[in-house]
Amino acid sequence: MSNITSTLNALKARGEKALITFITAGDPDLGTSEQIVHTLVESGVDLIELGFPFSDPMADGPTIQFASERALESGTTLRGVLDMVARVRQHSNVPIVLMGYYNPIFNYGPEQFALDAATAGVDGLLLVDLPPEETNELHPFLKESGIDLITLLAPTTGKERSARLAADGEGCLYYVSMTGVTGSQKVDAGSIATSVKELKELSSVPVAVGFGISSPEDAGAVAQVADAVVVGSALVKLIAEFSDSPHLLDEGRNFARQFKAAI
Amino acid sequence: MSYQQPDPRGHFGQFGGRYVAETLMPALLELEESYKQCQVDPSFLSEFETYLKDYVGRPSPLYFAKRLTNHFGGAKIYLKREDLNHTGAHKVNNTVGQILLARRMGKRKVIAETGAGQHGVATATVAALFGLECDVFMGTEDIRRQSLNVFRMKLLGARVHEVTSGTATLKDAMNEAMRYWVTHVRDTFYVIGTVAGPHPYPQMVRDFQSVIGREAKAQILDVEGRLPDAAVACIGGGSNAMGLFYPFIDDSSVRLIGVEAAGLGVQTDKHAASISAGRVGVLHGNKTYLLQDDDGQIQHAHSISAGLDYPGVGPEHALLNDLGRAEYVSVTDDEALAAFRMLTEMEGIIPALESAHAIAHLLKLAPELSPEQVILVCLSGRGDKDIHTVAEAMGVEL
Numbered sequence: 001m002s003n004i005t006s007t008l009n010a011l012k013a014r015g016e017k018a019l020i021t022f023i024t025a026g027d028p029d030l031g032t033s034e035q036i037v038h039t040l041v042e043s044g045v046d047l048i049e050l051g052f053p054f055s056d057p058m059a060d061g062p063t064i065q066f067a068s069e070r071a072l073e074s075g076t077t078l079r080g081v082l083d084m085v086a087r088v089r090q091h092s093n094v095p096i097v098l099m100g101y102y103n104p105i106f107n108y109g110p111e112q113f114a115l116d117a118a119t120a121g122v123d124g125l126l127l128v129d130l131p132p133e134e135t136n137e138l139h140p141f142l143k144e145s146g147i148d149l150i151t152l153l154a155p156t157t158g159k160e161r162s163a164r165l166a167a168d169g170e171g172c173l174y175y176v177s178m179t180g181v182t183g184s185q186k187v188d189a190g191s192i193a194t195s196v197k198e199l200k201e202l203s204s205v206p207v208a209v210g211f212g213i214s215s216p217e218d219a220g221a222v223a224q225v226a227d228a229v230v231v232g233s234a235l236v237k238l239i240a241e242f243s244d245s246p247h248l249l250d251e252g253r254n255f256a257r258q259f260k261a262a263i
Numbered sequence: 264m265s266y267q268q269p270d271p272r273g274h275f276g277q278f279g280g281r282y283v284a285e286t287l288m289p290a291l292l293e294l295e296e297s298y299k300q301c302q303v304d305p306s307f308l309s310e311f312e313t314y315l316k317d318y319v320g321r322p323s324p325l326y327f328a329k330r331l332t333n334h335f336g337g338a339k340i341y342l343k344r345e346d347l348n349h350t351g352a353h354k355v356n357n358t359v360g361q362i363l364l365a366r367r368m369g370k371r372k373v374i375a376e377t378g379a380g381q382h383g384v385a386t387a388t389v390a391a392l393f394g395l396e397c398d399v400f401m402g403t404e405d406i407r408r409q410s411l412n413v414f415r416m417k418l419l420g421a422r423v424h425e426v427t428s429g430t431a432t433l434k435d436a437m438n439e440a441m442r443y444w445v446t447h448v449r450d451t452f453y454v455i456g457t458v459a460g461p462h463p464y465p466q467m468v469r470d471f472q473s474v475i476g477r478e479a480k481a482q483i484l485d486v487e488g489r490l491p492d493a494a495v496a497c498i499g500g501g502s503n504a505m506g507l508f509y510p511f512i513d514d515s516s517v518r519l520i521g522v523e524a525a526g527l528g529v530q531t532d533k534h535a536a537s538i539s540a541g542r543v544g545v546l547h548g549n550k551t552y553l554l555q556d557d558d559g560q561i562q563h564a565h566s567i568s569a570g571l572d573y574p575g576v577g578p579e580h581a582l583l584n585d586l587g588r589a590e591y592v593s594v595t596d597d598e599a600l601a602a603f604r605m606l607t608e609m610e611g612i613i614p615a616l617e618s619a620h621a622i623a624h625l626l627k628l629a630p631e632l633s634p635e636q637v638i639l640v641c642l643s644g645r646g647d648k649d650i651h652t653v654a655e656a657m658g659v660e661l
Contacts, residue, residue, distance in 0.1 A: 055560040056434065056546060058441045059284045065428060077558045102282060103545045107559030129282045129545070133272060154286035156448060161289065179286055180446040 002148050003123045004047065004095045004171035008206035008227055011046060017223040017263040019044060020208055021256065022099065022232030024051040024067035026076025028243040030084050036239065037088050039249045043256035047095045048088075049126070049230065052081045054101040059128040061183040063233040067240065078104045078113075082120040089121035097124035097150060097171075105138065114141035124148040124171045132165060148172075153199065155179050155191070166202035172228065175199060175209045183233025187212045189221035196225045216262035223263035231259055266512045268579060273462020276585060278578035281461040283441075283548045290448045295463045297368050302470070307363065314359045315474060318392070319349045321356075323475075325482035325639075330609045335625060338492065338632035342612070342642045343479045345503065352615065352644030353475060353503045354385035358454055360471035362389045365452035372396040372451045376440040378405055378433030378499065379570035379617065380412025381644055382456030387421035397421040400440040402431035405569045412648050430563045433499075433573045437547050457500025458577030461548030465505075465577050472506025479639055480510050487637055493518040493628060496641040497620040498591070499535070499571035501580045503643035508589060518590065520628070521580060522620045524566035525593035533565035537576040538584050538591040551578040567596035567652060568616035570644075594623040600656055602626070603646065615644035616652065 011018050025033045053071035105113050142149050148171030177187045199207050209222050210230025219229045242248040269275045301307040315321040328340045345353035373395050377383030383399040390397035399421050416423050429435035444453045455464045496504035498521040511517045526534035537552045544553040554562040554574035564574040583589035602623035607613045621640050654661050
């Protein structure tokens with residue numbers, strides 16, 4: 001079983017919910033991102049989502065758009081992100097999922113990427129603009145390398161399609177909690193609950209919920225139904241605010257602890 | 264016809280496809296289904312035809328450019344006058360088609376991205392005609408150089424959203440339109456203006472624009488009694504070119520020539536020639552040739568013409584290039600400006616800067632051909648919108 005699934009299942013067995021945090025690798029620079037990752041893991045984060053930057057992040061709101069711009073300005077490349085994952089791996093077995101857009105990976109070469117990502121210690125990949133219909137040229141290589149290609153489901157995904165996608169889920173399913181870009185609106189815990197309950201019945205892997213979860217209260221509400229809660233833009237915003245401050249890591253630690261306590 | 268593209272999942276060879284967020288997938292599948300029905304629905308087709316005739320003013324004339332022909336001393340040059348359409352460019356052919364489709368799908372709101380503003384104006388126009396809400400996304404840089412079109416859109420009742428991210432041009436306008444669409448997908452129809460984007464857009468826009476080539480083919484057969492030797496059009500995303508080329512694809516004697524924007528030169532880093540100087544990648548929902556760096560980050564395009572200022576190209580052009588069925592060349596800002604002035608002075612036709620790229624290539628092409636031969640050029644739009652840009656380039660203050 002994959003590191004992602006087994007980690008989430010182990011938490012489930014203990015009656016706990018998983019906290020997943022998203023940060024953009026290289027914002028403000030890769031060295032700082034690495035420190036932030038260690039701090040998050042020490043503070044109770046169960047799974048790390050690392051965004052690799054793209055020039056045209058079409059599914060992201062302003063917060064993560066700006067983070068991508070900062071990461072690119074600091075010279076972050078996909079290769080650089082893999083190297084950082086390899087460094088984190090020397091100290092931690094935390095599941096790591098890379099998240100981003102397909103073009104940098106297509107450009108890297110799907111086969112080479114799968115090899116290098118596995119060597120670095122990447123557990124999963126989440127590509128916002130690669131629906132299951134277009135995964136043919138990448139998925140076989142990921143499978144060979146033991147990397148989960150995580151499936152996204154949205155509120156607009158119909159019943160039949162959900163059933164099909166959920167049945168093929170790897171690692172965990174990622175339910176997008178609202179129709180919109182990252183970090184844009186308040187979540188509606190009620191409607192999420194209905195969808196997530198349905199998904200859990202269809203899926204053999206745990207269900208994570210993300211997009212728009214900005215406060216410990218939101219996280220707590222979503223954790224009532226989901227196996228894992230993803231917090232992204234709220235943390236990225238905090239990093240932007242404190243990137244020049246000596247208190248950056250303390251702020252990150254408090255953030256993670258508050259969210260972990262709430263779920 | 265023997266040429267059959269795309270495949271059922273929207274791929275043109277290795278190009279095209281549907282690289283979008285899951286939130287949009289159901290909407291695209293619904294759109295594909297609705298479009299399939301309309302394609303064979305006589306009532307839809309006759310409604311489309313009626314609006315093209317009575318509202319757009321089709322068929323557009325095919326004009327023999329005698330002075331231009333004499334000037335180059337080579338092949339006969341015929342201009343397909345899309346500049347004479349209502350709203351002044353070929354863009355309206357497609358917006359009529361898509362908005363008629365939107366109405367059948369019960370959508371009351373439409374959105375569009377725009378570069379030069381022609382597609383924005385064409386969308387706002389047809390939205391006004393049918394009383395639909397219209398939001399247009401346009402980059403700050405384009406708003407500056409196309410202020411006339413911005414005001415036209417506002418007069419037509421559209422909201423114009425200024426896009427400040429990235430290079431603040433067409434690429435970024437498309438990103439922002441996609442973001443808006445993800446958020447409002449349940450009740451909003453996205454009217455994409457070119458033969459790019461996720462399936463079924465490249466096919467659908469081609470089909471709606473192919474009226475250009477169908478008419479031109481009949482017209483040239485009528486006046487010359489033969490097919491043209493070459494069909495030439497400018498390429499940004501490539502909608503006027505695809506509309507012109509498509510009905511000629513099976514006619515192997517007709518050279519199909521797409522003219523990309525070379526900006527300051529394809530050897531510099533300031534151009535928009537994605538086929539001539541790009542590599543395969545994925546952006547805006549499709550796989551195609553893109554201007555990108557070694558790490559797969561999209562690079563800034565540059566062209567004096569806002570409508571060509573885009574770092575990608577429609578996937579079907581990418582395929583036609585690889586098949587060798589169409590040729591892709593490029594023309595610099597300066598060459599386009601010279602052609603703009605030449606057509607204006609010699610034929611009394613002020614072309615859009617986009618279309619001036621196609622005209623500029625005649626300088627190379629026409630003299631290579633004999634006077635018995637025929638070149639068909641798509642004059643995709645008129646140049647009123649570009650007067651400020653041209654004046655600026657000539658150092659004239661208006």
